Amino acid sequence: MKTKNLFGIFQEDLIIRVAHLKKSKDGIEILELKEAEMNYPLYLEQMKEGEEEEPGERELSEEISELEEELNIPEIPELEETGGVEEVEDESVLSGKNDLKELLLKFDNNKFTISFNVNEENLLIKTFPEEFASNNINKKLEKELLPKEERKEIQYSLDHIIENEKIKSYLHKGNFELLSALKEINFAVTNKKFRYYSIIPNEIALLNFANENLPLKDKSYSTILYIGKEYKMGLIFKGDEYIRNFPIIIPDTSSQNILESVFSKILLEKDSSTIPVAKNIYVGGEYVSEDDIKFFQQKFGEETTVNRLSLSEENSYILENNENITEEDIAKYVIPLTIAWTGLQTNKENFYYLNLLPEKIIESQKHFKLKWHGYLVMLMIFAIAFLGTTKNMQLEQDITQANKRSLKLNSEMKENRVLLENLKRVKSKLRSLEKDVSLIDTLTYKKNNIHYIISEVGKALNQNPLSWITGFTGKENTFNINGYTTQRYNIIRFSELFPNCKIGRIVHEELHDVTISAFNFTYDYPDIDIEIAHSETEQIETKKTKEQETPESGTSKSPESIKNKYRSIVDLYFEEKYSEAFNKFEDFKQNYPNSRWAGNAYYLSGECLYQMGKYNKAENVFRTFLDSPVAPKMPDALIMLGNTYIKLDQKDMALAQWRKLIKQFPDHPLRDVAEYKIEEYGE
């Protein structure tokens, strides 16, 4: 425990002296020296035990008792010591703690680090040879000086110094009064806090001062005389070697008598021992005035030098900043000053370091103190804590993520189970439905199509003028149709109405002077489901084609899409966009050469050329078109070819086309047009 500000307190009887020292980088500095004389001892018991009642007071109390007896005043029972209010008030008033407190309040400091003295009278001092112990000396001293029971039961303080190759032990039993008083003061004055540093015996303080300051180097004898109010002690040195001490016990008399008594005591000490009168005598304590020093000087004679205890030249700097402190003050305050000094400079070779402050107090004041290994462990703790926490957080995070994943997987599993249930249900339904559908499919396969067949035949005949049927017979797998038509091509078209047509007979007959063809066909029943499915597929494909294909791509092969494409080009033609329509008809012819609209596209491409005024090309197209074996637009092409020849100024050729139309298609509605054209141009 290092300190920079220390209060050395010396208590002797009712005298309290305080030396306030400060340690700076330049060394030790005395800041203040203060003293007070207490009106009462620190504790009342001390007074009660130490003082006897005055004779006058006894007489007064006896008189009062007699008077009380005469007046018959009843006796007031005495209050118990612990419960008496008055007694408590007396204790607080009569205690010297208040004076001590007042003295300490004179210092401005709020924090007091305190070292104080203990008189040798209260100590058990014993000397042991150095061989007694080399380590754990205090433990061994404890065992040596204290019975086992006392070690456990009583409060004690023990420390030692090694002096002249001997172990000198100091044992204090019980409480230190000054310490207890300071504690109580500390409790009362809340804004000032005390820290207790050390308790040093007066002898040690004097020895330390002597070793540090006095010129004790030659082999002559020197004596330090400390003459206090109560504590009076002589310390004998031979050179720098401390020989022994001798207490000076004298009756309480006047100061002159005290000095005489001290001198006599020294002479007595000289006579009782072989030690000669000291060559140098150093005086400290109460009697250090010039007169006191002169007194001793006269008494000891010229062979002996008498001086006050004073600072060496080396240590005189201590007083540099404080001119008010005199050499007399130094001698007077030598014990509290040295107590504080010893506390501030903990590495002086000349100082004995001994501390009787109870271990408990030291312990209770210790701050957290560490050495390198402590810091290393601390660092290790931080590292462990950091790494552990980091790892913990990482694990926590991992667990959170794993839990999240677990939740997700659980939810997925749950979802899949639901899906699986649904799937099973759907599949079961599907199987049942499949079974029923399959059974019904088997039973109704290609059956129940009669209404469809009659309807389709009706539609087909409606598109073929001069065709009708005369009989319909449906059997198990096939059906038979008998009918008439005036156009033999119609027979081919009828044969394509239903699958697997077999021609029974085709006979030409005369009916009401008209030649007609009688036919008999046998078909397989169509599968309406397939046709409906095919139709739906075509519709879906058409939709897809419309969505996915550009009109120009022309790659779709579905009949519906081809038809739509054809119609879109025809729309262009009717919008009189002949050039664009021609190009698209050309593409259409190339892309769909076998479609049912290919012939129409070919014919209309010729019309486009005609409308664009490209008559030669148009003629070529129409001629090529008319050379094809089946041309549904043949009458139209003949009319247009005739028109083209007119534009090319080839009237005869034009008339020939129109006549050909009348001859080949006598019933065609365009016949009238042809006749009209012939009339118009046929001069």
Next chain:
Amino acid sequence: MPYATRNTIVLICIAVLLLAGIFILNGSKSSELKEVKADNADMQKKLDDLEKSHPDLDDQQSVLDELNELEKRSLAKNKLIPDKNTPIVTYKYLLQICHYYCPNFKFNFNMNKQGEINNVPYNSYSINGISDLGTLYSFIYQLETQQLLTTIESINLNPQVSEFGEADTVNYNIKFNAYYKEDGTKLSDIPFDKNNYKYLSANPFTPKIHLPDLSKLEPFKIYIEKSKLIGLTDKIAFIETQGGRIEGLSPGDEVAFGSLKRIDNKNNRAIFIINKIGVRETVILEFNKE
């Protein structure tokens, strides 16, 4: 013992305790994590196994599509096999069809035989009679498309044609099977669709060539074949009828079985379109100036 050393020892104890605490805490967390991870791996394996064993789990849509398709087909078929069938049930059913769709349809009803196809028993019936084709068509359509499963096994249609080309009625003879099965749909649960109309758009039995229907000939219409062209202008042709009546006709004017199509003034002729027997003919009357 120096305080610093004692403190170090205390710190070492704290460090050891801390280490132990962290070790225990992190150990428990590690084992918790391990446990959760193991559970997850187990769950993942189960999921994988589930997906492996049910590859169509992720493609439920295709199964649903399949089901929808099948349902659609089933609905298109619109057929249900009843749990029973008797001639009375069948006759009542036929009358129900007639009641809602063809009230004038008359038929003779016979039960032919009983049989079984694919473990499905059936009763075979035949109906015959004479009916106009439209009514017969409605009847056939209902028989074939109502939900009660019947199949027409054979049919014979012979039109009754008038001499003027009108196929008024048809002789018909239809054989059909009515199916049933014990676990079939309860007969009373098979709905009868009362909104299932379908009409025949064209009668294929109507002859397109026939004798001229003189009954439709209006008394004052000019009968071209018995008339002469006696004069013409660009817009009017003058016709003398068999009875000596002279009429002026413009293109488009009606004559018996047809109309005047065009006047060819250059060639002194009038061109008529005549349809007497179902076949359209061009009849030309020429004007003889002499």
